[in-house]
Amino acid sequence: xxxxxxxLSGFGKQFGSLRVFSDVDLDVMPGDRIAILGASGSGKSTxxxxxxxxxxxxxxxxxxxGELVGQPSRAGDMRFSERELCALRQRVGxxxxxxxxxxxxxxxxxxxEGLKTVRSVKSQKALERAVAELQRVGLADKADTxxxxxxxxxxxxxxxxxALAMDPEILLFDEPTSALDPALVGEVLGVxxxxxxxxxxxxxxxxxxxxxxxxxTRILYLAEGxxxxxxxxxxxxxxxxxxxxxxxxAEHRRFQF
Amino acid sequence: xxxxxxxxVLAEGGFLLVGFRNxxxxxxxxxxxxxxxxxxxAFARLSHRRWLKVPAGIVIEVFRTTPPLxxxxxxxxxxxxxxxxxMTPFLAASLTFMIQSGAFFAEIFRAGIVSIERGQWEAAxxxxxxxxxxxxxxxxxxxxxxxxPSMMERSIELMKTTTLVATVSYADLLFQANELAQKTxxxxxxxxxxxxxxxxxxxxxxxxxxxxxxxxxxxxxFTP
Numbered sequence: 119x120x121x122x123x124x125x126l127s128g129f130g131k132q133f134g135s136l137r138v139f140s141d142v143d144l145d146v147m148p149g150d151r152i153a154i155l156g157a158s159g160s161g162k163s164t165x166x167x168x169x170x171x172x173x174x175x176x177x178x179x180x181x182x183x184g185e186l187v188g189q190p191s192r193a194g195d196m197r198f199s200e201r202e203l204c205a206l207r208q209r210v211g212x213x214x215x216x217x218x219x220x221x222x223x224x225x226x227x228x229x230x231e232g233l234k235t236v237r238s239v240k241s242q243k244a245l246e247r248a249v250a251e252l253q254r255v256g257l258a259d260k261a262d263t264x265x266x267x268x269x270x271x272x273x274x275x276x277x278x279x280x281a282l283a284m285d286p287e288i289l290l291f292d293e294p295t296s297a298l299d300p301a302l303v304g305e306v307l308g309v310x311x312x313x314x315x316x317x318x319x320x321x322x323x324x325x326x327x328x329x330x331x332x333x334x335t336r337i338l339y340l341a342e343g344x345x346x347x348x349x350x351x352x353x354x355x356x357x358x359x360x361x362x363x364x365x366x367x368a369e370h371r372r373f374q375f
Numbered sequence: 376x377x378x379x380x381x382x383x384v385l386a387e388g389g390f391l392l393v394g395f396r397n398x399x400x401x402x403x404x405x406x407x408x409x410x411x412x413x414x415x416x417a418f419a420r421l422s423h424r425r426w427l428k429v430p431a432g433i434v435i436e437v438f439r440t441t442p443p444l445x446x447x448x449x450x451x452x453x454x455x456x457x458x459x460x461x462m463t464p465f466l467a468a469s470l471t472f473m474i475q476s477g478a479f480f481a482e483i484f485r486a487g488i489v490s491i492e493r494g495q496w497e498a499a500x501x502x503x504x505x506x507x508x509x510x511x512x513x514x515x516x517x518x519x520x521x522x523x524p525s526m527m528e529r530s531i532e533l534m535k536t537t538t539l540v541a542t543v544s545y546a547d548l549l550f551q552a553n554e555l556a557q558k559t560x561x562x563x564x565x566x567x568x569x570x571x572x573x574x575x576x577x578x579x580x581x582x583x584x585x586x587x588x589x590x591x592x593x594x595x596x597f598t599p
Contacts, residue, residue: 218495
């Protein structure tokens, strides 16, 4: 039995007096693919953003490969130095709902940027690597184009390549298909599926329940400020045990054909 | 009927040219200094550290809200008394316009920087960049393009504001013009020529600026 790559314990986030979630305990094993579901406002994106500390968690611990990230302050919350954050984020990549590509760089420039600036890889080497990553997402021919010329689906695939270029141990996807035309969702999910087949460790916040069922090794359903129900896709999605999960899934099935 | 006669003015053209050169030197000094001061003030005001943020805010507001002529007098007459130092008209004028234009540039820079979407910061952070790396590689390159038109506008404004140094007898274009007007008794002609010199040189700068703006736009990477 291997050790968890990521462990959250007593993890929580509060915005002022609003408690988004609390007491989240989670072990992510290598190769785990965890889909995080929940109604809007249930804190799924916030939870994901706390994992690479784009949002600072208010309480609890975050361990990567058994090592605690950040220092506990006297007030009990965690403090993160810039150096720790940069190290953490290189190991935990993220793909955003709105892609957030850098508009002033070419597609290859976007993918190579982290290597060049953060890892000080030589420009030529970084670009070669960028093209290789673009090949993986099927966009090597777009290397020299600017992002404004791409479709939403292509942009998101570039964003995935940009995250992959840093060789992250864990990939976080924050509703990667929510900003896409329905016709473009498939190509992005296809790339994510391919990464799943490679055995990558991933956490995915999504509304695509069908995809979550096929993709995930484990489902977390978030409600009432925490993990409300969790288990295998069959357990949670086929036989939900708790009322809010049942209601959520029923709502989703309403217009199925 | 007034009889226009430019010949005495043109005969002393070299006199005006000296003034024009001095105006250019002062503008260039104040502009390059002002850009540096502006960038520093902008970063200080954007900082989370109160001891940087608050003083920067005060300097910016004081220099934006007081008349430049008063600032110039303060630097030229006030500062030597307070610090008991020697002050030349050029030094006083350079300091005044550096800080004064710096205060305006700072607000232009700051507005440009905060206008960049949060997602850009997050994406840069998410691949492990530090604050400085984000700023240098992702935020500033995009912000500068947005700031460029207002920066040009402010620089032109600066060139015209430097005429105030005539009041502390720095031999800029306007000061020389005054002298020449008294010498030749042809103030209308003299000041018409001065206006023309400003018109031509500023139009030229504007032309270059709009060319550059178009080149920025053509590089095509803007996403609305």
